[in-house]
Amino acid sequence: MVIETEQIPFHEWILWASLNWLLVVAALAVTGLFLSSLIAVVRHGPARGLELTFRVVGSSFADLFCMSPRRVWALTWLAIKDSLRRRVVIVFVLFLILLLFAGWFLDPGSDHPLRLYISFVLTSTSYLVLLLMLFLSAFSLPADLKSKTLHTVVTKPVRPSEIVLGRMLGFILLGTFLLVLMGAMSYVFVARGLAHTHEVIPSSLKVVQPGDDAAKGDVPLKGKSTSVNNHRHDVALDRKGRGRLEMTQDHFHRVIRRKQGDKTVYEVGQPEGMRIARVPVYGKLRFMDSQRQEKEAGTNVGDEWSYRSYIEGGSLAAGVWSFEGVTPEQFPERLQVEMTLGVFRTWKGDIEQGIAGVLLLRNPKTGLTVEAKIFPAREFSTDVHQIARKLTPETVYYLKREEDSDGLVKKVKYVREEITGHRKSQYDLFDDLTDDGRLEIWLQCLDPNQYLGVAQADMYLRARDASFALNFMKGYFGIWMQMVLVVGFGVMFSTFLSGSVAMIATVGMLIGGFFRAFMIKLAMGETYGGGPVESFIRLLTQDNVVSDLPAGLRTTVAQTTDAVLQKGLLVVAKLLPPLREFDCAGYVAYGFNISADWIAEQGLTTLSFAVALFVVGYFFLKTREVAK
Amino acid sequence: MPDDVIIEARNLTKVYRDFWGRQKVRALKALDLEVRRGEIFGLLGPNGSGKTTTIKLILGLLFPTSGQVLCFGRDATDVTKNERIGYLPEESYLYKFLSAEETLDFYGRLFKMSRRVRRQRTADLIDQVGLTRAKKRQLREYSKGMTRRIGLAQALINDPELILLDEPTTGLDPLGTRDMKQMILDLREQGKTVVMCSHRLDDVQDVCDRIAILYEGELKELGRVDSLLKVHDVTEIHVRKLNEKAQQEIRQIIDREHGELVSMGNPTTTLERLFLDIIAESELHPGRRVRGAKDA
Numbered sequence: 059m060v061i062e063t064e065q066i067p068f069h070e071w072i073l074w075a076s077l078n079w080l081l082v083v084a085a086l087a088v089t090g091l092f093l094s095s096l097i098a099v100v101r102h103g104p105a106r107g108l109e110l111t112f113r114v115v116g117s118s119f120a121d122l123f124c125m126s127p128r129r130v131w132a133l134t135w136l137a138i139k140d141s142l143r144r145r146v147v148i149v150f151v152l153f154l155i156l157l158l159f160a161g162w163f164l165d166p167g168s169d170h171p172l173r174l175y176i177s178f179v180l181t182s183t184s185y186l187v188l189l190l191m192l193f194l195s196a197f198s199l200p201a202d203l204k205s206k207t208l209h210t211v212v213t214k215p216v217r218p219s220e221i222v223l224g225r226m227l228g229f230i231l232l233g234t235f236l237l238v239l240m241g242a243m244s245y246v247f248v249a250r251g252l253a254h255t256h257e258v259i260p261s262s263l264k265v266v267q268p269g270d271d272a273a274k275g276d277v278p279l280k281g282k283s284t285s286v287n288n289h290r291h292d293v294a295l296d297r298k299g300r301g302r303l304e305m306t307q308d309h310f311h312r313v314i315r316r317k318q319g320d321k322t323v324y325e326v327g328q329p330e331g332m333r334i335a336r337v338p339v340y341g342k343l344r345f346m347d348s349q350r351q352e353k354e355a356g357t358n359v360g361d362e363w364s365y366r367s368y369i370e371g372g373s374l375a376a377g378v379w380s381f382e383g384v385t386p387e388q389f390p391e392r393l394q395v396e397m398t399l400g401v402f403r404t405w406k407g408d409i410e411q412g413i414a415g416v417l418l419l420r421n422p423k424t425g426l427t428v429e430a431k432i433f434p435a436r437e438f439s440t441d442v443h444q445i446a447r448k449l450t451p452e453t454v455y456y457l458k459r460e461e462d463s464d465g466l467v468k469k470v471k472y473v474r475e476e477i478t479g480h481r482k483s484q485y486d487l488f489d490d491l492t493d494d495g496r497l498e499i500w501l502q503c504l505d506p507n508q509y510l511g512v513a514q515a516d517m518y519l520r521a522r523d524a525s526f527a528l529n530f531m532k533g534y535f536g537i538w539m540q541m542v543l544v545v546g547f548g549v550m551f552s553t554f555l556s557g558s559v560a561m562i563a564t565v566g567m568l569i570g571g572f573f574r575a576f577m578i579k580l581a582m583g584e585t586y587g588g589g590p591v592e593s594f595i596r597l598l599t600q601d602n603v604v605s606d607l608p609a610g611l612r613t614t615v616a617q618t619t620d621a622v623l624q625k626g627l628l629v630v631a632k633l634l635p636p637l638r639e640f641d642c643a644g645y646v647a648y649g650f651n652i653s654a655d656w657i658a659e660q661g662l663t664t665l666s667f668a669v670a671l672f673v674v675g676y677f678f679l680k681t682r683e684v685a686k
Numbered sequence: 687m688p689d690d691v692i693i694e695a696r697n698l699t700k701v702y703r704d705f706w707g708r709q710k711v712r713a714l715k716a717l718d719l720e721v722r723r724g725e726i727f728g729l730l731g732p733n734g735s736g737k738t739t740t741i742k743l744i745l746g747l748l749f750p751t752s753g754q755v756l757c758f759g760r761d762a763t764d765v766t767k768n769e770r771i772g773y774l775p776e777e778s779y780l781y782k783f784l785s786a787e788e789t790l791d792f793y794g795r796l797f798k799m800s801r802r803v804r805r806q807r808t809a810d811l812i813d814q815v816g817l818t819r820a821k822k823r824q825l826r827e828y829s830k831g832m833t834r835r836i837g838l839a840q841a842l843i844n845d846p847e848l849i850l851l852d853e854p855t856t857g858l859d860p861l862g863t864r865d866m867k868q869m870i871l872d873l874r875e876q877g878k879t880v881v882m883c884s885h886r887l888d889d890v891q892d893v894c895d896r897i898a899i900l901y902e903g904e905l906k907e908l909g910r911v912d913s914l915l916k917v918h919d920v921t922e923i924h925v926r927k928l929n930e931k932a933q934q935e936i937r938q939i940i941d942r943e944h945g946e947l948v949s950m951g952n953p954t955t956t957l958e959r960l961f962l963d964i965i966a967e968s969e970l971h972p973g974r975r976v977r978g979a980k981d982a
Contacts, residue, residue: 132796140781206777206779207780209773209779210775210779210780213771
């Protein structure tokens with residue numbers, strides 16, 4: 059799994075996000091006030107129009123800040139009751155039927171069965187719940203307006219804000235309840251679907267050390283297990299009869315040999331290692347060129363996917379990750395480094411062998427550097443390296459940081475210095491190579507003319523695993539946030555549009571939300587081919603997207619128009635919900651823990667959208683004639 | 687605004703427009719109106735005369751195109767005024783999936799009422815409108831008359847000072863109509879102010895103290911019912927058991943005094959009165975055909 063989006067720590071994110079939110083809210087408020095004043099002036103004349111606008115703004119403070127929890131709860135209860143009347147429980151029944159028949163088309167014998175199961179339950183849950191909430195939220199208020207039942211409600215001392223909030227809360231509570239039920243069912247489904255055991259085939263067990271036949275049963279044995287779910291395992295037993303069915307399809311089983319009378323039986327446990335939640339500790343990546351001089355990026359090998367930067371092989375070029383929090387408490391036994399590297403070959407070489415890389419550990423304070431591991435980098439798979447706490451490296455030296463400035467640009471360079479005097483035979487990971495939990499890992503490519511491609515998230519230290527069940531819940535939290543946004547948009551649009559139009563508008567926002575990142579990229583001019591007009595010209599003239607258009611009036615007009623359109627596009631894109639970022643099914647399926655930072659950031663993003671949608675919905679309901 | 691004036695409309699105008707802002711219909715034209723505390727005020731007029739529009743403007747369900755309407759001295763869009771108002775719409779727009787009990791409890795929760803008071807009030811009102819046996823049934827199973835009665839109960843849940851009734855007797859049978867009218871009169875006895883609109887003249891005549899007659903959005907007449915209906919140049923005498931000779935003498939007196947006899951004879955009762963008498967007698971003596979067989 060490739061994680062392209064860098065996880066920004068919450069304390070860094072919150073400042074930027076709050077500022078951004080305030081700016082957007084202020085811009086929206088000013089635009090809203092201007093437009094509503096304009097409409098009021100056009101409809102009622104300047105004096106009355108402005109008077110009405112200020113009256114609405116004045117009363118909105120009381121409406122928004124003096125809501126009665128009792129009334130909001132009554133309206134929430136009504137929304138839930140109304141939804142239940144519409145037989146929403148059918149969705150849960152539908153989900154149960156889906157789970158019952160899922161066994162027909164989900165293959166537990168696939169290479170990564172957990173991914174398959176998790177993707178299935180999360181996807182089906184999100185489709186069902188989001189669709190349900192879309193219909194409920196978009197059609198509820200318009201139905202009340204059509205049947206005029208809302209007349210009886212608004213003639214009570216109910217504020218429009220309470221009506222909007224009551225609806226939102228009602229649907230959110232109902233959706234939450236459904237998600238909890240579906241989540242519990244899904245967890246049981248995944249656990250049961252993947253539960254299996256094997257039998258050890260006694261005749262397949264062979265003594266590892268030749269010549270010890272006489273002592274069979276007390277020496278290491280290797281063999282095969284029976285096939286279940288389209289796979290079988292290699293069996294490895296130690297002298298005491300304990301061992302495991304080796305890793306296949308992302309899991310292993312523990313096995314123990316017991317004597318029952320004259321017979322020897324092998325007890326095989328349930329699969330392990332499959333339902334995990336790795337806790338990756340990410341570092342900051344920087345690059346060194348072939349002179350060990352710091353630079354912004356590695357070599358560009360012409361890959362259109364610019365996510366990775368490349369390290370030149372057979373040189374001093376390196377990718378350097380700076381980690382923090384590398385402490386014995388966090389990594390008690392060993393340091394587990396996991397990497398997913400890209401490989402770029404300028405010549406074929408030995409495909410089976412892989413491209414050789416080396417991992418160097420460096421103390422950022424003292425500069426002490428040890429060669430920890432030489433390894434063949436494999437493409438399309440995760441390389442796992444265990445680094446013991448006590449290291450006995452063959453190569454040890456200092457990499458000293460040197461700064462040089464030509465008056466304008468500061469250059470940072472690292473220079474190798476050999477150890478003079480006493481050289482220890484063994485180095486301690488924490489005592490010698492870390493400084494207050496800080497550690498640098500340098501990755502170099504050893505094969506000349508070959509390249510290793512890296513991005514910041516490609517290497518991480520694996521800390522102690524988190525709970526899979528909790529991670530599974532976090533996956534559902536991602537769906538919950540999407541549901542909240544669907545409800546928010548649905549209710550907001552339904553305050554001034556008819557049910558079907560409100561639904562289409564909500565779907566439009568959701569689709570826009572999925573393409574938000576691309577729209578921002580387009581608006582910022584970060585895509586090839588220019589803005590909409592320039593791209594259109596390129597389509598007509600069949601111009602290459604990377605070549606500049608010929609200078610002239612046409613290009614100037616196109617690019618000026620694009621600049622204006624791109625500003626508008628940026629505003630629209632910023633208003634769209636970042637729905638893709640809420641989708642964390644991949645994290646759960648691929649066994650990565652969803653961090654607390656992620657939960658806090660996305661949770662706050664959802665809350666801020668929900669608040670904004672509530673306020674906008676309130677203003678629409680407040681300014682419309684309910685009985686018209 | 688004087689203390690005893692509950693509703694005050696000044697130059698109240700409502701124009702309905704289409705999506706493009708073009709005028710569709712002028713529903714109300716510069717209406718000036720006052721409703722005083724403790725009276726039953728009737729808005730009378732044919733369909734489309736602006737009665738319901740006036741009530742909706744008072745409630746803030748519609749916004750005036752020009753002019754203003756104040757209720758308890760507050761603007762109609764101020765929701766806090768609704769604490770003191772009860773409203774029975776033309777059709778009882780209630781949630782059909784709720785029972786009578788749930789309906790009243792829900793609307794009660796929208797007011798500052800404790801759970802104990804709410805429950806007591808719910809039980810009292812259900813009893814008052816005669817729905818005790820049907821209180822657990824969903825409103826979808828109710829007849830039109832029952833729905834109307836629960837509609838009235840919800841309008842009274844907050845013990846309001848002002849009750850707005852839009853066509854309160856629509857859909858009710860004569861018995862229901864009588865009960866509704868009696869309830870309206872009882873409300874006045876309790877010191878409540880009632881504003882009702884209707885196109886049924888007898889309803890308005892029976893219960894209203896003052897009326898406003900609207901036609902095509904314009905106020906045509908406003909005043910006390912008794913003074914508006916009073917025919918000043920006609921004298922009416924109702925006498926029981928008067929013989930033919932005495933009747934002849936009365937005719938002579940009228941001639942001598944140069945009066946004009948319009949009619950003299952046995953008056954007829956109203957069909958409503960006849961129907962109510964038959965029902966009352968049937969309840970006293972079930973199974974008996976009470977009268978009229980001979981004439982049939």
